[in-house]
Amino acid sequence: MTNDPKISIRKLYKIFGADPKSMLPHVHAGMGKPELLDSYNHVLGLQDINVDMQAGEITVIMGLSGSGKSTLIRHLNRLIEPTSGEVIVDGENVLDYTEDQLRRLRREKMSMVFQKFALLPHRTVLQNAGMPRRVRGEDEGSAETNGRTWLSRVGLDGYEDHYPHQLSGGMQQRVGIARALAAASDIMLMDEAFSALDPLIRTDMQDLLLELQKELHKTIVFITHDLDEALKLADHLVILKDGFVVQQGEPQDILLNPNDPYIEDFVSDINRARVLRVRSVMSPLNGETEFAGVVDVNDNLEKLIQMSGGDTTHNFKVQQDGTDVGILHMKALVRALVPAQSSDRGSIR
């Protein structure tokens, strides 16, 4: 993409402790998290984070507990001040913002969806959904109309006058999403937004988010520790470990070419046939005319395996929006189903 990123994080460091800035030379000299804690009693939260987030895309930040996900997302609206580095939003460094600019950033440009929903318990569902507009000074009537629209959009028609405790977890989070959308901000920050939900409800919520995103094209920053969720939602996937980015890129690419044993471990249990798409394993057109069938670039490999009846000699024509774009060789598909090891990285295609 040639456009400037919507959000750009540059050389971001966050150290927790009594005198964080004085720790920077040690970190720059290569001191790691355990040693900084042992020798200087400071916690290295984030180190040298460089991530570009494109407008209209879902960037997923994934990592185990303690890897720095929450610390990172809180820098975007300056709930946390960095020890050094820059956070650029729409071309402006939010670290240069005055209190007033910051207030506007949080109110108008970014909305948040929280793991624990964070709804106001003594307000109705409609009052909760109308809150962002009310806070912005809009009158009750228009805030309510807007809230109603978004509640309907997330499937909560008829629940306007209920209180949060009368709703299931999944429904409460629908209110959380409606509230975030009511703010009409370009950017949505979602911190483990679906992690508290039962698996089936969680899947529903992921589908709802993807459906909304097709229409709304928000810039979404989504935090999760769940790889399946990350692979399903991410346009751009950033994997954190001990406060640094181990690998980032297109999820399919990370799956096919993990650059670190940590990532290999993460991706080893994934159902690759279901997650990998034809576009990630196809070859360019080469004049071949014998095909066992036609498939779409976005079909998953599981579908191809079913179509081929297990015959690895078959080739399929690949189309995108009805135009021929490549060839899927079943042999390449089979190779892609076997996880790459560090030793044979890059040999998949």
Ligand SMILES: Nc1ncnc2c1ncn2[C@@H]1O[C@H](COP(=O)(O)OP(=O)(O)OP(=O)(O)O)[C@@H](O)[C@H]1O
């Ligand atoms: N206020 C703080 N003071 C000291 N250390 C902190 C503070 N906040 C976070 N940390 C440390 O920074 C590191 C990153 O924490 P963070 O909460 O961002 O991780 P996380 O990936 O979001 O984890 P989780 O999934 O458990 O929320 C951890 O080592 C944590 O202990």
